[in-house]
Amino acid sequence: MRINTGAALSPSDVVGRGRVIAQLWRDLDNQSVVLNAERRMGKTSLIKKMCAESPTDVIALYRDLENIQTPEAFLEAILADLDEWLSTQRRAKEWLWNIWGAIGGTQVRSIGKLPPAQQRDWELSLKTILAETAQALDGRLVFFWDEIPLMLDNMKRGKNGAAVAMQVLSALRAIRHDDKAKSIRMVFTGSIGMHHILTELRGKGLNHPAINDMLSKLLPPLSEEDAVNLVTALLAGANIPVSGSKAQEIAASVDNIPFYIQHLATGVRDHQSGADAALVNIPELRYKLLYSPQDPLYLRHYRERIEIYYAKKEQETAFHILDALAHEQPLLADTLLNRVKLKAQKTKELSLFEILELLEQDLYIERSARGYQFQRNFIRDAWKALRNIA
Ligand SMILES: Nc1ncnc2c1ncn2[C@@H]1O[C@H](COP(=O)(O)OP(=O)(O)OP(=O)(O)O)[C@@H](O)[C@H]1O
Ligand SMILES: [Mg+2]
Incomplete structure:
Protein backbone atom coordinates (compact mmCIF):
# COMPACT_ATOMS: atom_id res chain seq x y z
CA MET A 1 0.00 0.00 0.00
CA ARG A 2 1.28 3.47 -0.91
CA ILE A 3 1.80 6.04 1.80
CA ASN A 4 -0.67 8.93 1.66
CA THR A 5 0.08 11.84 3.96
CA GLY A 6 -3.18 13.68 3.69
CA ALA A 7 -4.31 13.65 0.06
CA ALA A 8 -7.72 12.27 -0.90
CA LEU A 9 -7.80 8.57 -0.12
CA SER A 10 -9.37 6.15 -2.55
CA PRO A 11 -12.00 3.90 -0.93
CA SER A 12 -9.82 0.82 -1.41
CA ASP A 13 -6.99 2.49 0.55
CA VAL A 14 -9.17 3.12 3.59
CA VAL A 15 -7.83 0.58 6.07
CA GLY A 16 -10.17 -0.94 8.65
CA ARG A 17 -13.39 0.89 9.47
CA GLY A 18 -15.55 -2.10 8.43
CA ARG A 19 -17.27 -2.35 11.78
CA VAL A 20 -17.81 1.40 12.05
CA ILE A 21 -19.33 1.47 8.57
CA ALA A 22 -21.65 -1.48 9.24
CA GLN A 23 -22.79 0.17 12.45
CA LEU A 24 -23.40 3.48 10.68
CA TRP A 25 -25.57 1.80 8.04
CA ARG A 26 -27.57 0.23 10.87
CA ASP A 27 -27.92 3.63 12.55
CA LEU A 28 -29.07 5.13 9.26
CA ASP A 29 -31.86 2.59 9.05
CA ASN A 30 -33.34 4.43 11.97
CA GLN A 31 -32.21 7.98 11.93
CA SER A 32 -30.00 10.69 10.47
CA VAL A 33 -26.51 11.08 11.94
CA VAL A 34 -24.05 13.79 12.99
CA LEU A 35 -20.56 12.31 12.71
CA ASN A 36 -18.04 13.98 15.00
CA ALA A 37 -14.30 13.52 15.28
CA GLU A 38 -11.06 15.39 15.69
CA ARG A 39 -9.50 16.96 12.62
CA ARG A 40 -7.99 14.54 10.14
CA MET A 41 -9.43 11.46 11.84
CA GLY A 42 -10.70 10.12 8.53
CA LYS A 43 -14.30 11.39 8.33
CA THR A 44 -14.21 12.32 4.65
CA SER A 45 -12.46 9.09 3.61
CA LEU A 46 -14.97 7.08 5.61
CA ILE A 47 -18.11 8.64 4.15
CA LYS A 48 -16.70 8.59 0.62
CA LYS A 49 -16.06 4.89 1.08
CA MET A 50 -19.63 4.43 2.30
CA CYS A 51 -20.91 6.16 -0.84
CA ALA A 52 -18.67 4.12 -3.13
CA GLU A 53 -19.67 0.84 -1.52
CA SER A 54 -23.24 1.52 -0.42
CA PRO A 55 -25.72 -1.36 -0.06
CA THR A 56 -27.76 -2.02 -3.20
CA ASP A 57 -30.97 -0.62 -1.74
CA VAL A 58 -29.32 2.66 -0.74
CA ILE A 59 -28.72 5.73 -2.88
CA ALA A 60 -25.79 7.46 -1.21
CA LEU A 61 -24.75 10.93 -2.38
CA TYR A 62 -21.55 12.64 -1.19
CA ARG A 63 -21.13 16.42 -1.35
CA ASP A 64 -18.49 18.73 0.09
CA LEU A 65 -20.38 21.90 1.06
CA GLU A 66 -17.35 23.98 2.04
CA ASN A 67 -17.74 26.50 -0.79
CA ILE A 68 -21.51 26.82 -0.73
CA GLN A 69 -22.50 30.32 0.31
CA THR A 70 -26.29 30.53 -0.03
CA PRO A 71 -29.36 28.32 0.43
CA GLU A 72 -30.06 28.63 -3.30
CA ALA A 73 -26.60 27.28 -4.14
CA PHE A 74 -27.20 24.45 -1.66
CA LEU A 75 -30.44 23.55 -3.37
CA GLU A 76 -28.76 23.70 -6.77
CA ALA A 77 -26.02 21.38 -5.49
CA ILE A 78 -28.61 18.87 -4.28
CA LEU A 79 -30.27 18.97 -7.67
CA ALA A 80 -26.94 18.49 -9.45
CA ASP A 81 -26.12 15.48 -7.25
CA LEU A 82 -29.49 13.87 -7.91
CA ASP A 83 -29.16 14.57 -11.62
CA GLU A 84 -25.68 13.05 -11.74
CA TRP A 85 -26.78 9.95 -9.87
CA LEU A 86 -29.69 9.44 -12.25
CA SER A 87 -27.28 9.82 -15.19
CA THR A 88 -24.76 7.30 -13.87
CA GLN A 89 -27.61 4.86 -13.23
CA ARG A 90 -28.99 5.57 -16.73
CA ARG A 91 -32.32 6.35 -15.11
CA ALA A 92 -34.99 8.64 -16.49
CA LYS A 93 -34.70 12.11 -15.02
CA GLU A 94 -37.38 14.12 -16.74
CA TRP A 95 -39.45 13.89 -13.56
CA LEU A 96 -36.73 15.69 -11.59
CA TRP A 97 -36.49 18.52 -14.11
CA ASN A 98 -40.28 18.69 -14.22
CA ILE A 99 -40.44 19.27 -10.46
CA TRP A 100 -37.65 21.78 -10.80
CA GLY A 101 -39.58 23.57 -13.54
CA ALA A 102 -42.76 23.45 -11.47
CA ILE A 103 -41.11 25.29 -8.60
CA GLY A 104 -39.81 27.91 -11.01
CA GLY A 105 -36.27 26.66 -11.60
CA THR A 106 -34.63 26.93 -14.99
CA GLN A 107 -32.08 24.72 -16.68
CA VAL A 108 -28.97 26.43 -17.96
CA ARG A 109 -26.76 24.06 -19.97
CA SER A 110 -28.08 21.15 -17.92
CA ILE A 111 -27.25 22.92 -14.66
CA GLY A 112 -30.18 23.85 -12.45
CA LYS A 113 -30.52 27.54 -11.60
CA LEU A 114 -33.10 29.36 -9.57
CA PRO A 115 -33.96 32.71 -11.12
CA PRO A 116 -33.90 35.64 -8.65
CA ALA A 117 -37.70 35.71 -8.26
CA GLN A 118 -37.65 32.14 -6.95
CA GLN A 119 -34.66 32.59 -4.72
CA ARG A 120 -36.86 33.85 -1.94
CA ASP A 121 -38.77 30.58 -2.04
CA TRP A 122 -35.76 28.34 -1.67
CA GLU A 123 -37.14 26.83 1.51
CA LEU A 124 -40.35 25.60 -0.09
CA SER A 125 -38.38 24.47 -3.16
CA LEU A 126 -35.94 22.51 -1.02
CA LYS A 127 -38.74 20.75 0.83
CA THR A 128 -40.63 20.04 -2.40
CA ILE A 129 -37.63 18.67 -4.31
CA LEU A 130 -36.63 16.36 -1.47
CA ALA A 131 -40.14 15.11 -0.70
CA GLU A 132 -40.92 14.49 -4.37
CA THR A 133 -37.58 12.77 -4.93
CA ALA A 134 -38.19 10.50 -1.94
CA GLN A 135 -41.53 9.55 -3.49
CA ALA A 136 -40.05 8.96 -6.94
CA LEU A 137 -37.10 6.76 -5.92
CA ASP A 138 -37.22 3.36 -4.29
CA GLY A 139 -34.97 2.61 -1.36
CA ARG A 140 -33.13 4.69 1.18
CA LEU A 141 -31.74 8.05 0.03
CA VAL A 142 -28.77 9.21 2.11
CA PHE A 143 -27.15 12.62 1.70
CA PHE A 144 -23.62 12.68 3.08
CA TRP A 145 -22.98 16.40 3.62
CA ASP A 146 -19.33 16.98 4.41
CA GLU A 147 -18.29 20.35 5.84
CA ILE A 148 -21.88 21.41 6.47
CA PRO A 149 -20.69 23.56 9.44
CA LEU A 150 -18.50 25.56 7.03
CA MET A 151 -21.47 26.09 4.70
CA LEU A 152 -23.54 27.39 7.60
CA ASP A 153 -20.63 29.54 8.67
CA ASN A 154 -20.47 31.02 5.13
CA MET A 155 -24.20 31.70 5.18
CA LYS A 156 -23.93 33.30 8.59
CA ARG A 157 -21.70 36.01 7.15
CA GLY A 158 -24.22 37.14 4.52
CA LYS A 159 -27.15 39.55 4.89
CA ASN A 160 -29.40 38.31 7.74
CA GLY A 161 -26.87 35.51 7.79
CA ALA A 162 -27.55 33.91 11.17
CA ALA A 163 -31.29 33.72 10.52
CA VAL A 164 -30.67 32.20 7.07
CA ALA A 165 -28.31 29.56 8.47
CA MET A 166 -30.87 28.62 11.10
CA GLN A 167 -33.62 28.56 8.48
CA VAL A 168 -31.61 26.02 6.48
CA LEU A 169 -31.19 23.83 9.55
CA SER A 170 -34.85 24.14 10.37
CA ALA A 171 -35.89 23.26 6.79
CA LEU A 172 -33.68 20.17 6.88
CA ARG A 173 -35.22 19.18 10.19
CA ALA A 174 -38.71 19.62 8.76
CA ILE A 175 -37.75 17.32 5.87
CA ARG A 176 -36.54 14.69 8.33
CA HIS A 177 -39.98 14.84 9.92
CA ASP A 178 -42.00 14.87 6.71
CA ASP A 179 -43.93 11.63 6.13
CA LYS A 180 -43.43 12.04 2.40
CA ALA A 181 -39.66 12.11 2.86
CA LYS A 182 -39.41 9.13 5.20
CA SER A 183 -36.79 7.38 3.10
CA ILE A 184 -34.37 10.33 3.36
CA ARG A 185 -31.44 10.33 5.75
CA MET A 186 -28.75 12.95 6.26
CA VAL A 187 -25.21 12.61 7.53
CA PHE A 188 -23.63 15.84 8.76
CA THR A 189 -19.89 15.98 9.26
CA GLY A 190 -17.00 18.37 8.90
CA SER A 191 -13.77 19.61 10.32
CA ILE A 192 -15.39 21.96 12.85
CA GLY A 193 -18.08 20.75 15.22
CA MET A 194 -21.74 21.63 14.61
CA HIS A 195 -21.87 22.85 18.23
CA HIS A 196 -19.76 25.91 17.38
CA ILE A 197 -22.26 27.03 14.79
CA LEU A 198 -25.23 26.28 17.02
CA THR A 199 -23.68 28.12 19.96
CA GLU A 200 -23.11 31.17 17.79
CA LEU A 201 -26.67 31.06 16.46
CA ARG A 202 -28.01 30.67 19.97
CA GLY A 203 -25.96 33.67 21.04
CA LYS A 204 -27.96 35.64 18.48
CA GLY A 205 -31.23 34.51 20.01
CA LEU A 206 -31.90 31.70 17.51
CA ASN A 207 -32.96 28.78 19.63
CA HIS A 208 -34.15 26.06 17.31
CA PRO A 209 -33.77 22.36 18.18
CA ALA A 210 -31.90 22.13 14.88
CA ILE A 211 -30.30 18.70 15.12
CA ASN A 212 -31.73 17.19 18.28
CA ASP A 213 -33.46 14.46 16.26
CA MET A 214 -30.15 13.28 14.81
CA LEU A 215 -27.90 10.62 16.29
CA SER A 216 -24.60 12.09 17.43
CA LYS A 217 -21.76 9.65 16.74
CA LEU A 218 -18.06 9.79 17.39
CA LEU A 219 -15.57 8.43 14.86
CA PRO A 220 -12.81 6.87 16.94
CA PRO A 221 -9.23 6.15 15.87
CA LEU A 222 -8.56 2.81 14.17
CA SER A 223 -8.86 -0.32 16.27
CA GLU A 224 -5.47 -1.54 17.47
CA GLU A 225 -5.58 -4.40 14.99
CA ASP A 226 -6.40 -2.13 12.03
CA ALA A 227 -3.77 0.40 13.08
CA VAL A 228 -1.14 -2.35 13.18
CA ASN A 229 -2.32 -3.56 9.77
CA LEU A 230 -2.01 -0.03 8.39
CA VAL A 231 1.57 0.34 9.66
CA THR A 232 2.51 -3.07 8.26
CA ALA A 233 0.88 -2.44 4.88
CA LEU A 234 2.40 1.03 4.44
CA LEU A 235 5.91 -0.14 5.33
CA ALA A 236 5.55 -3.28 3.20
CA GLY A 237 4.63 -0.96 0.31
CA ALA A 238 7.99 0.75 0.84
CA ASN A 239 9.80 -2.64 1.08
CA ILE A 240 10.41 -2.25 4.79
CA PRO A 241 9.60 -5.40 6.77
CA VAL A 242 8.46 -4.77 10.31
CA SER A 243 7.74 -7.07 13.25
CA GLY A 244 4.30 -7.21 14.83
CA SER A 245 5.56 -5.63 18.05
CA LYS A 246 7.31 -2.80 16.21
CA ALA A 247 4.17 -2.10 14.17
CA GLN A 248 2.25 -2.02 17.42
CA GLU A 249 4.73 0.40 18.97
CA ILE A 250 4.40 2.75 15.98
CA ALA A 251 0.60 2.63 16.00
CA ALA A 252 0.35 3.09 19.77
CA SER A 253 2.78 6.03 19.75
CA VAL A 254 0.20 8.06 17.79
CA ASP A 255 -2.90 6.62 19.49
CA ASN A 256 -3.85 4.55 16.42
CA ILE A 257 -4.77 7.67 14.45
CA PRO A 258 -4.34 6.84 10.75
CA PHE A 259 -3.21 10.29 9.54
CA TYR A 260 -0.35 10.33 12.05
CA ILE A 261 0.53 6.73 11.23
CA GLN A 262 0.90 7.74 7.56
CA HIS A 263 3.36 10.46 8.61
CA LEU A 264 5.36 8.19 10.91
CA ALA A 265 5.64 5.64 8.09
CA THR A 266 6.97 8.42 5.85
CA GLY A 267 9.47 9.29 8.57
CA VAL A 268 10.68 5.67 8.68
CA ARG A 269 10.92 5.39 4.90
CA ASP A 270 12.75 8.69 4.41
CA HIS A 271 15.05 8.63 7.45
CA GLN A 272 18.51 9.89 6.53
CA SER A 273 20.24 6.93 8.18
CA GLY A 274 17.91 4.38 6.64
CA ALA A 275 14.74 2.64 7.73
CA ASP A 276 16.48 0.24 10.14
CA ALA A 277 17.95 3.14 12.11
CA ALA A 278 14.56 4.85 12.11
CA LEU A 279 12.76 1.80 13.44
CA VAL A 280 15.12 1.60 16.40
CA ASN A 281 14.13 5.05 17.55
CA ILE A 282 10.43 5.66 17.00
CA PRO A 283 10.22 8.19 19.90
CA GLU A 284 12.70 10.39 18.03
CA LEU A 285 10.58 10.32 14.85
CA ARG A 286 7.50 11.06 16.90
CA TYR A 287 9.28 13.97 18.57
CA LYS A 288 10.27 15.39 15.17
CA LEU A 289 6.66 15.33 14.03
CA LEU A 290 5.49 17.07 17.19
CA TYR A 291 8.12 19.79 17.05
CA SER A 292 8.49 20.32 13.31
CA PRO A 293 8.19 24.04 12.45
CA GLN A 294 6.49 22.98 9.20
CA ASP A 295 3.77 21.35 11.31
CA PRO A 296 2.98 18.54 8.84
CA LEU A 297 0.31 17.19 11.19
CA TYR A 298 -1.50 20.55 11.43
CA LEU A 299 -1.27 20.39 15.20
CA ARG A 300 -1.45 24.20 15.42
CA HIS A 301 -5.09 23.69 14.64
CA TYR A 302 -5.56 22.65 18.26
CA ARG A 303 -4.48 26.10 19.40
N1 LIG B 1 -8.87 4.42 7.30
C1 LIG B 1 -7.75 5.01 6.91
N2 LIG B 1 -6.75 4.29 6.36
C2 LIG B 1 -5.61 4.89 5.98
N3 LIG B 1 -5.37 6.20 6.09
C3 LIG B 1 -6.33 6.99 6.59
C4 LIG B 1 -7.58 6.43 7.02
N4 LIG B 1 -8.35 7.44 7.48
C5 LIG B 1 -7.63 8.57 7.35
N5 LIG B 1 -6.41 8.32 6.82
C6 LIG B 1 -5.33 9.31 6.61
O1 LIG B 1 -5.78 10.54 7.17
C7 LIG B 1 -5.88 11.55 6.15
C8 LIG B 1 -7.07 12.41 6.45
O2 LIG B 1 -8.28 11.71 6.21
P1 LIG B 1 -9.65 12.48 5.93
O3 LIG B 1 -9.44 13.59 4.96
O4 LIG B 1 -10.65 11.45 5.63
O5 LIG B 1 -9.91 13.08 7.37
P2 LIG B 1 -10.99 14.11 7.84
O6 LIG B 1 -11.41 13.67 9.20
O7 LIG B 1 -12.05 14.29 6.83
O8 LIG B 1 -10.11 15.46 7.94
P3 LIG B 1 -10.63 16.99 8.10
O9 LIG B 1 -11.03 17.14 9.53
O10 LIG B 1 -9.42 17.81 7.77
O11 LIG B 1 -11.77 17.17 7.15
C9 LIG B 1 -5.94 10.78 4.83
O12 LIG B 1 -5.48 11.54 3.75
C10 LIG B 1 -5.03 9.61 5.14
O13 LIG B 1 -3.68 10.02 5.08
MG1 LIG C 1 -12.73 16.00 5.83
Missing part, protein backbone atom coordinates in the same frame (compact mmCIF):
# COMPACT_ATOMS: atom_id res chain seq x y z
CA GLU A 304 -6.05 28.05 16.53
CA ARG A 305 -9.47 26.48 16.96
CA ILE A 306 -9.64 27.94 20.48
CA GLU A 307 -8.49 31.32 19.18
CA ILE A 308 -11.11 31.31 16.42
CA TYR A 309 -14.15 29.68 17.97
CA TYR A 310 -13.96 30.47 21.67
CA ALA A 311 -15.11 33.82 22.99
CA LYS A 312 -12.26 36.09 24.06
CA LYS A 313 -12.87 35.59 27.77
CA GLU A 314 -13.09 31.81 27.32
CA GLN A 315 -9.83 31.51 25.43
CA GLU A 316 -7.59 32.34 28.34
CA THR A 317 -9.31 29.89 30.68
CA ALA A 318 -9.21 27.15 28.04
CA PHE A 319 -5.47 27.67 27.65
CA HIS A 320 -4.94 27.58 31.42
CA ILE A 321 -6.95 24.36 31.75
CA LEU A 322 -5.03 22.60 28.99
CA ASP A 323 -1.69 23.89 30.31
CA ALA A 324 -2.51 22.54 33.78
CA LEU A 325 -3.44 19.12 32.39
CA ALA A 326 -0.35 19.09 30.20
CA HIS A 327 1.68 19.45 33.42
CA GLU A 328 -0.28 16.91 35.43
CA GLN A 329 -3.31 14.69 34.85
CA PRO A 330 -5.88 13.52 35.73
CA LEU A 331 -7.03 16.44 37.86
CA LEU A 332 -10.31 16.74 39.73
CA ALA A 333 -12.39 19.85 39.05
CA ASP A 334 -11.48 21.48 42.40
CA THR A 335 -7.77 21.02 41.89
CA LEU A 336 -8.09 22.21 38.32
CA LEU A 337 -9.90 25.35 39.47
CA ASN A 338 -7.11 26.08 41.95
CA ARG A 339 -4.47 25.57 39.26
CA VAL A 340 -6.29 27.88 36.86
CA LYS A 341 -6.72 30.48 39.60
CA LEU A 342 -2.96 30.59 40.05
CA LYS A 343 -2.89 32.08 36.53
CA ALA A 344 -6.18 33.96 36.53
CA GLN A 345 -7.30 34.70 40.07
CA LYS A 346 -10.84 35.76 39.23
CA THR A 347 -11.88 32.55 37.43
CA LYS A 348 -15.33 31.45 38.57
CA GLU A 349 -16.30 27.83 39.07
CA LEU A 350 -19.24 28.18 36.69
CA SER A 351 -17.21 29.52 33.80
CA LEU A 352 -14.60 26.84 34.42
CA PHE A 353 -17.29 24.17 34.04
CA GLU A 354 -18.62 25.74 30.86
CA ILE A 355 -15.20 25.74 29.28
CA LEU A 356 -14.46 22.22 30.44
CA GLU A 357 -17.64 21.18 28.65
CA LEU A 358 -16.55 22.95 25.47
CA LEU A 359 -13.14 21.30 25.62
CA GLU A 360 -14.83 17.94 26.03
CA GLN A 361 -17.10 18.60 23.05
CA ASP A 362 -14.07 19.57 21.01
CA LEU A 363 -12.47 16.29 22.06
CA TYR A 364 -9.42 17.78 23.76
CA ILE A 365 -10.23 16.30 27.14
CA GLU A 366 -12.35 13.63 28.78
CA ARG A 367 -13.70 13.12 32.25
CA SER A 368 -13.75 10.10 34.50
CA ALA A 369 -14.17 9.51 38.23
CA ARG A 370 -10.45 10.28 38.56
CA GLY A 371 -10.85 13.71 37.02
CA TYR A 372 -10.12 15.43 33.74
CA GLN A 373 -7.39 14.46 31.32
CA PHE A 374 -6.44 14.84 27.69
CA GLN A 375 -8.35 12.40 25.57
CA ARG A 376 -5.20 11.34 23.73
CA ASN A 377 -1.57 11.23 24.80
CA PHE A 378 -0.44 12.42 21.41
CA ILE A 379 -2.59 15.53 21.62
CA ARG A 380 -1.34 16.19 25.14
CA ASP A 381 2.22 16.04 23.83
CA ALA A 382 1.21 18.24 20.90
CA TRP A 383 -0.17 20.78 23.36
CA LYS A 384 3.11 20.68 25.30
CA ALA A 385 4.98 21.35 22.06
CA LEU A 386 2.64 24.19 21.07
CA ARG A 387 2.91 25.85 24.48
CA ASN A 388 6.55 25.11 25.20
CA ILE A 389 5.72 23.02 28.24
CA ALA A 390 8.53 20.68 29.24
